[in-house]
Amino acid sequence: MPIPLRGDFDAPRLRAIARGTKDAAQTRRLLALAAVYDGARRTEAAAIGGVTLQIVRDWVIKFNARGPDGLIDRKAPGQPSKLNDTHRAALKAAIESGPIPAGGIPDWHRQADPEPGTACHGLPQAVRPPASSCPSRRRH
DSSP: OOOOOOSSOOHHHHHHHHHHOOOHHHHHHHHHHHHHHTTOOHHHHHHHHTSOHHHHHHHHHHHHHHGGGGGSOOOOOOSOOSOOHHHHHHHHHHHHHOOOOBTTBOGGGOOOOSSTTSOGGGOOGGGOOOGGGOGGGOOO
């Protein structure tokens, strides 16, 4: 047996709300439910909404619980941020201060070490950039 729709709305009222909303998805859902209020079968409402019967059932449950606002798409909560406000401020300050110069000379001013096997860009081997960015280590 299908879940009944709330009794405090009717088809003309849902259509009026649909005309006034700017959310296309909510409009589609309201019009599908208005068809149900008019006596259409849920399969016809699903065709109007371009969805399956299960989705129409979900819309009915949301509509019954929260009214027309229950048919608006909500932003998914997602994973909470790992950074708090203090972390964000520190990160912003680090980015705005620019790169940390190694040995007092910024990376973009250093010359590549001309001898193969030595540190590239004056950086120790453990932290040097990939070989493709090191002129002395490129393969020709």
